[in-house]
Amino acid sequence: MNPSPPHFLPDGTVYGTLLNFKHELALWAARAAEPPYKAPPQAPVLFIKTANTFSPQGAAIPVPARVAEVDVGASVGLVIGNFEEIEPHPSVDGAEYAIKIESTARLPGVVGCVLLNDLSIPHDSYYRPPVKFKCLDGFLGLGPRCVPLAELGDVNALKLEVRINGALRQTVDFAGLVRDASALLADVNAFMTLRPGDVLMLGSDCGPDGNRPRARVGDRIEISAPGFEPLVNTLAGEPA
Amino acid sequence: MKHARIAWAGAIHDAIEADGQLELLTPAFKGRRLSFDEVVWLPPLAPTPPHRPRTILALGLNYADHAKELAFKAPEEPLVFAKGEASLTGHRAFTVRPAGVAYMHYECELAVVIGKTARNVKKADAYGVIAGYTVANDYAIRDYLENWYRPNLRVKNRDTCTPIGPWLVDAADIADPMNLALQTTVNGKVTQSGHTRDMIFNVPFLIEYFSSFMTLYPGDLLLTGTPDGVVDCQPGDVIVTEIEGLGALVNTIAAQASATKP
Numbered sequence: 025m026n027p028s029p030p031h032f033l034p035d036g037t038v039y040g041t042l043l044n045f046k047h048e049l050a051l052w053a054a055r056a057a058e059p060p061y062k063a064p065p066q067a068p069v070l071f072i073k074t075a076n077t078f079s080p081q082g083a084a085i086p087v088p089a090r091v092a093e094v095d096v097g098a099s100v101g102l103v104i105g106n107f108e109e110i111e112p113h114p115s116v117d118g119a120e121y122a123i124k125i126e127s128t129a130r131l132p133g134v135v136g137c138v139l140l141n142d143l144s145i146p147h148d149s150y151y152r153p154p155v156k157f158k159c160l161d162g163f164l165g166l167g168p169r170c171v172p173l174a175e176l177g178d179v180n181a182l183k184l185e186v187r188i189n190g191a192l193r194q195t196v197d198f199a200g201l202v203r204d205a206s207a208l209l210a211d212v213n214a215f216m217t218l219r220p221g222d223v224l225m226l227g228s229d230c231g232p233d234g235n236r237p238r239a240r241v242g243d244r245i246e247i248s249a250p251g252f253e254p255l256v257n258t259l260a261g262e263p264a
Numbered sequence: 265m266k267h268a269r270i271a272w273a274g275a276i277h278d279a280i281e282a283d284g285q286l287e288l289l290t291p292a293f294k295g296r297r298l299s300f301d302e303v304v305w306l307p308p309l310a311p312t313p314p315h316r317p318r319t320i321l322a323l324g325l326n327y328a329d330h331a332k333e334l335a336f337k338a339p340e341e342p343l344v345f346a347k348g349e350a351s352l353t354g355h356r357a358f359t360v361r362p363a364g365v366a367y368m369h370y371e372c373e374l375a376v377v378i379g380k381t382a383r384n385v386k387k388a389d390a391y392g393v394i395a396g397y398t399v400a401n402d403y404a405i406r407d408y409l410e411n412w413y414r415p416n417l418r419v420k421n422r423d424t425c426t427p428i429g430p431w432l433v434d435a436a437d438i439a440d441p442m443n444l445a446l447q448t449t450v451n452g453k454v455t456q457s458g459h460t461r462d463m464i465f466n467v468p469f470l471i472e473y474f475s476s477f478m479t480l481y482p483g484d485l486l487l488t489g490t491p492d493g494v495v496d497c498q499p500g501d502v503i504v505t506e507i508e509g510l511g512a513l514v515n516t517i518a519a520q521a522s523a524t525k526p
Contacts, residue, residue: 029427033314033315034317035314035315035317036317036349037348037349037350037353038317038318039348039417042413043411043412060411060447062411063410063411065410065412066411067408067416067418069410069412069413069416070413070416070417070421071345071346071413071417071420072345072347072348072417074317074319074478075315075317075318075481076319076478076480076481077478078315088477120485127479133333146307150412150413150415151411151412151413152413152414153343153344153345153346153413153414153415154341154347154413155344155345155478157342157478158411159346159477160477160478161383161477161478161479171375188489202274213419215362215408215418215421215422215423216348216351216417216421216423217350217423218350219350220343221269222315222348222350226291
């Protein structure tokens, strides 16, 4: 028997999604037509956050000395499972529960959602895969709990708030997705099977200037949304 | 020693190669020998621990001739993408060619299996963190190429499209992994032949490079790229990717519609 960890950790592969907010895709429209891209993306643009990136709730995330600032990609991940829907928390009443179950039926195989802090070294080009920018040790903050879909209802109605050292830096509205949760899940499963334990990130949005909130060593990053316990990480200098 | 992981008689077993047969390590059948034909071959990799999905890093354009073949100049630093474990399948498996695509090709690659947790490993120490080697066939479906995080996952991370095996060969048994001939045949005809000495970024370099920013764990995989000579594969084609000293990985292309039928 493996005892459950105190905080959520993925059992499977974590897939991230790029350019899944209409706002950021629109900012890229002109560049997307130019080399090296030559056309806007057709299929979902995906990447992988490898196991070495997993930082459980509350972890201090090491940032290499050569990296002045990191991009904070606040997102929600769909957690795939092979078991029946987890019962909602007792605070969810019956009538509300029925509505929420209906809204989750469009996400087959998904047991719940987890808040994610997808950190990256800022990079201007989306041409080549981002392993060296996104797969540094600890660069994926994981929310404390996989919240059952029946507790959350419509994932596409979520709004996240990103605070750095207590100051509100970004509000992310998942109504602005290019592919909503259901469409993304279907388009990904069309060519690769998401397995129990895998996590599919819905994507992160940028600000009006095209950038994500930036944070540096010593900063405390908090990502919060109704129905979730906030995800908190601090950035630490890399151990010598 | 050559290690395999197989399904036989209702269960999964670890086995080793012995006199041209598989010798089971499972306590109940310990010492029993089976022919290669009476088992189902799985990827020769032990499962990873809970909460630590296997990291699979794959190199693009890591042989100068293949980079030229694809009309790219050789990269100045490794071009790497990550893959999910769900894309792996074993020796003698079927790989599905999607309906309606024009160009699906194999890629014969030396696969490095990490044996020890590796962080900030120098080139000179790199061989010390390697458990062994196997053969991977990292299929690509070029119809789906897009220029966003290229090569994109729809090209490179498909179910059944990464056969690996047959054996995990202990690192100690391979005197110099940078001195191995690679070859691919399609229906018995040689279509790709190359040599690991022609890698742009060799195995010690790659381990130093990756471990400089990410921890590699036991069981993680590095697929080190493919040389010149990729061709389209059609349903029914038998693709054999072979590396000197490691073995021959056999794979058959299946049409999408018939994949679930006998």
